[in-house]
Amino acid sequence: MRIRSSAIGGGLRASLLRKLVPVAFIAGAVAVLCLLSLPRQFVPTCYQIIVDGEPVAFVENTCVAEEALDAVMVLKSRQYGTQLEVANEVRVSPARSEGAKIVHNKTELARILADKIAFVATGYVINVSGRDVVTLASREEAEGVLQGLKDMFVSAAAKEPGVTVKEVSLSENVSIAEKKVKPTSITDVETAKRVLLRGTDRIRTYKVSRGDSLWSIASRSRMSVEDLRRANPEVKGDVLQVGQTLNLVVPEPFLTVHTVEExxxxxxxxxxxxYVTDDSLWPWQTVTQKKGKDGIRRIVYQITRANGIETARETISSEIIEEPVEAVVARGSRVVSGKGTGKFVWPARGIITSYYGSRRRDFHQGIDIAAPTGTSVVAADSGIVVFSGYYGGYGKVIFIDHGDDVLTIYGHNSANLVSAGEEVKKGQVIARVGRTGNATGPHLHFEVRIDGRPVDPLKLYQ
Known part of the structure; x- marks a missing residue:
C-alpha cells in the first residue's frame, strides 16, 4: 500500500489509498484506506485504523498499517490456497496520540487486523435445481467435477462385457455461477464429487468380520438392512466376505447421473x-452316435441406470445366430439272458462283523464279512454284471443282476475281476476283499436288493 499526502492551505488532506497487493478487490465494496479531510489547524501525531466504522488500532504512520495488512493478506491467501479480497470498509484516519495506545509491533498489528477483517474469495458454485451445493476454486474445476461424475459411471459401465454407453446426462438442472464466497466454503474436486453423489462428505465405514451378517451390522449401526443395502449397492444377495469394507452412510444424492446403455x-x-435303441447294448448302456452342439442366441438390451443402479431394462432385439445341432444317443435293448438259480452261495469266507439293520448312526443295508485283504469274493448266484468300478462310500464295487429284479452288491474290494456286461456263474470269483471306500478294515460289504429295496441277506440262506 502506498500513501500519498500533500499540504493544502497549511493543512493536510489525505489522498485515497489503495491496496497494491496481488489480489482483486470487490467492486463497490473494496476495502479502501483513506485519510479524512482535516481542518488547517489540526496537526496529526498518529493514525487510527478504522474497520467498518470501528477504530481497531493506532499506528505511528500509514506504512505500518499497509505492511500489516499486506502480511495478513499474504498469510490468509496461502492458508486458503486462493486469492482473497477484503470484505470490510477499512480506513486510516489522522489522530492525536494523547491517550492513544500506539501499536508498534507489526506482528501484533497483523494479529489485530486478522481478527477484525473478513476476507472473501472468488468461487465457482455448482447449483443443483436452484440450490447452491458445492464451491470450487475455478470454473475449470467445477466443470471438471461434473464431467468427472459422468466419466465415472461411463467407465464403470464400460467394464462390463458387451456394454456400450449410448447416452449420459444429468437429471437435474445444473449451473455454475461465479460468486464471492467465504474461503472456508471452497472445497476440492474429490470432496465435491462425494457431496454431490452422497449428499455429504462424511465417511463412515465398517470392515466385515467372521460371523457378521447384514442384519447384525445394520443393528449395531442403528440402521435398517434396506438402508445398509442402499449404502452398498454393490452387495448382491446376503453373502459378505471377511475383510470387506461396507459404507455406513446412506446416500442422499444431490445429483443423478443418468446413463442409457446397450x-x-x-x-x-x-x-x-x-434317443434310438440298439440291441447290441445292455439296457444300462448308452452310446452317443452323433454329438450335439448348442446354438447361440444374440440378445440386445437397453439398460437405464441412475447413479449406476439399474432402473429399467428393455429387450431391443433377439436373434438366433447359430442353430442348435441335434445329438443322437443309442440306448441298449439287449435282453439279459443270465438268470439266477434262486439259491445263493456264501460270497466270501470270513466272520460277520456287522449285521443288516439299524446301527448307532445309520441303517446298515447289508452285512459285513471280515476277511484278510485279497480273499476271494464269489458271485452269490449267476447273472449279468451291470456295474464294476468305484462308487462313493462303496469303494470298488460290483453290481450283479440275477433277473427277476434281484440284485447283489459286493463292496470295498481291493480289486474287481469282472467288467460291466459280463455274464458270471454262481460261485465264480469276481473280486478280492479290500478296504476301499468308507471302510475301517478289510471286509466284504454284501448287499441284496429285491425290486430295488434292500433286504436282509441272511434270510436268503435259511
Missing part, C-alpha cells in the same frame, strides 16, 4: 437329444 449378450440354446 448390452449385447450371447445365450446358449441347449441342443435337443434324440
Amino acid at each position: 448390452k449385447v449378450v450371447e445365450q446358449s440354446i441347449p441342443h435337443p437329444v434324440r
Whole structure:
C-alpha cells in the first residue's frame, strides 16, 4: 500500500489509498484506506485504523498499517490456497496520540487486523435445481467435477462385457455461477464429487468380520438392512466376505447421473437329444452316435441406470445366430439272458462283523464279512454284471443282476475281476476283499436288493 499526502492551505488532506497487493478487490465494496479531510489547524501525531466504522488500532504512520495488512493478506491467501479480497470498509484516519495506545509491533498489528477483517474469495458454485451445493476454486474445476461424475459411471459401465454407453446426462438442472464466497466454503474436486453423489462428505465405514451378517451390522449401526443395502449397492444377495469394507452412510444424492446403455449378450440354446435303441447294448448302456452342439442366441438390451443402479431394462432385439445341432444317443435293448438259480452261495469266507439293520448312526443295508485283504469274493448266484468300478462310500464295487429284479452288491474290494456286461456263474470269483471306500478294515460289504429295496441277506440262506 502506498500513501500519498500533500499540504493544502497549511493543512493536510489525505489522498485515497489503495491496496497494491496481488489480489482483486470487490467492486463497490473494496476495502479502501483513506485519510479524512482535516481542518488547517489540526496537526496529526498518529493514525487510527478504522474497520467498518470501528477504530481497531493506532499506528505511528500509514506504512505500518499497509505492511500489516499486506502480511495478513499474504498469510490468509496461502492458508486458503486462493486469492482473497477484503470484505470490510477499512480506513486510516489522522489522530492525536494523547491517550492513544500506539501499536508498534507489526506482528501484533497483523494479529489485530486478522481478527477484525473478513476476507472473501472468488468461487465457482455448482447449483443443483436452484440450490447452491458445492464451491470450487475455478470454473475449470467445477466443470471438471461434473464431467468427472459422468466419466465415472461411463467407465464403470464400460467394464462390463458387451456394454456400450449410448447416452449420459444429468437429471437435474445444473449451473455454475461465479460468486464471492467465504474461503472456508471452497472445497476440492474429490470432496465435491462425494457431496454431490452422497449428499455429504462424511465417511463412515465398517470392515466385515467372521460371523457378521447384514442384519447384525445394520443393528449395531442403528440402521435398517434396506438402508445398509442402499449404502452398498454393490452387495448382491446376503453373502459378505471377511475383510470387506461396507459404507455406513446412506446416500442422499444431490445429483443423478443418468446413463442409457446397450448390452449385447450371447445365450446358449441347449441342443435337443434324440434317443434310438440298439440291441447290441445292455439296457444300462448308452452310446452317443452323433454329438450335439448348442446354438447361440444374440440378445440386445437397453439398460437405464441412475447413479449406476439399474432402473429399467428393455429387450431391443433377439436373434438366433447359430442353430442348435441335434445329438443322437443309442440306448441298449439287449435282453439279459443270465438268470439266477434262486439259491445263493456264501460270497466270501470270513466272520460277520456287522449285521443288516439299524446301527448307532445309520441303517446298515447289508452285512459285513471280515476277511484278510485279497480273499476271494464269489458271485452269490449267476447273472449279468451291470456295474464294476468305484462308487462313493462303496469303494470298488460290483453290481450283479440275477433277473427277476434281484440284485447283489459286493463292496470295498481291493480289486474287481469282472467288467460291466459280463455274464458270471454262481460261485465264480469276481473280486478280492479290500478296504476301499468308507471302510475301517478289510471286509466284504454284501448287499441284496429285491425290486430295488434292500433286504436282509441272511434270510436268503435259511
